[in-house]
Amino acid sequence: MLRAGAVLIAGAMALLIAREALAGGVTVLAEDVTVASGGAVELTLSGHSDQAIGALGIDVLFDEALVTPHSCQTAIAICNTSAGPGLLRLNSVSLLGFSGDITFATIVFEAIGPVGSTALIDVEVTTLSDTIGNDMLDQVIVTDGSVTIDGLAPLTPPGDANCDSTLSAADGLAVIGDLAGVYEAGCFGLADVNCDGKVNAADALTILRAIGGLPLDLPPGCTAIT
Numbered sequence: 001m002l003r004a005g006a007v008l009i010a011g012a013m014a015l016l017i018a019r020e021a022l023a024g025g026v027t028v029l030a031e032d033v034t035v036a037s038g039g040a041v042e043l044t045l046s047g048h049s050d051q052a053i054g055a056l057g058i059d060v061l062f063d064e065a066l067v068t069p070h071s072c073q074t075a076i077a078i079c080n081t082s083a084g085p086g087l088l089r090l091n092s093v094s095l096l097g098f099s100g101d102i103t104f105a106t107i108v109f110e111a112i113g114p115v116g117s118t119a120l121i122d123v124e125v126t127t128l129s130d131t132i133g134n135d136m137l138d139q140v141i142v143t144d145g146s147v148t149i150d151g152l153a154p155l156t157p158p159g160d161a162n163c164d165s166t167l168s169a170a171d172g173l174a175v176i177g178d179l180a181g182v183y184e185a186g187c188f189g190l191a192d193v194n195c196d197g198k199v200n201a202a203d204a205l206t207i208l209r210a211i212g213g214l215p216l217d218l219p220p221g222c223t224a225i226t
């Protein structure tokens with residue numbers, strides 16, 4: 001009887017461990033970052049999946065009185081920075097799937113709230129399946145992030161690719177230099193100034209046009225740099 005009990009307990013423990021392993025199959029994690037009021041900051045949404053992901057939907061909710069998304073760079077998804085008030089939405093499908101360590105998106109937030117406030121970056125995975133459509137939502141572990149608005153953090157406005165607190169032609173050069181592999185722009189991620197989800201020569205040109213006071217051809221929802 002005692003032996004049967006021990007077997008039962010061992011079996012239950014094995015089941016628990018197996019369930020925990022399963023529950024740890026997919027992680028989605030948002031960073032905690034700090035930014036000066038009026039500045040911009042990169043927040044990376046990353047994670048890991050052992051199994052290939054075929055379909056993914058992520059909602060990122062935030063306090064729109066404190067932060068506003070300027071751009072969203074992603075190699076695997078479609079990202080809508082203005083899906084609703086205080087809502088950024090990522091959607092992705094892949095026939096081959098993606099797995100391992102994954103960068104889902106790099107979001108640039110502008111801090112519009114007062115010094116001392118913190119905006120919770122609430123991450124909700126709404127869709128998750130493997131490449132043949134099997135639901136994997138019960139396997140995901142999500143970690144929310146935050147943007148803390150700090151009076152001590154250096155001011156880095158959108159477009160400030162070289163992180164020197166001002167927007168100048170040097171930022172256009174930093175973008176081109178980084179793309180060419182001759183210089184590492186410390187705030188390269190801030191340079192998607194035309195909000196098309198990637199940083200390239202068109203952004204360097206947009207920076208130069210903005211400095212020169214020339215009209216900028218920006219999509220709806222993309223705030224002009226100044």
Ligand SMILES: [Ca+2]
Pocket residue numbers: 159160161162163164165166167168170171
């Ligand atoms: Ca700069």
Ligand SMILES: [Ca+2]
Pocket residue numbers: 191192193194195196197198199200202203
């Ligand atoms: Ca761009």
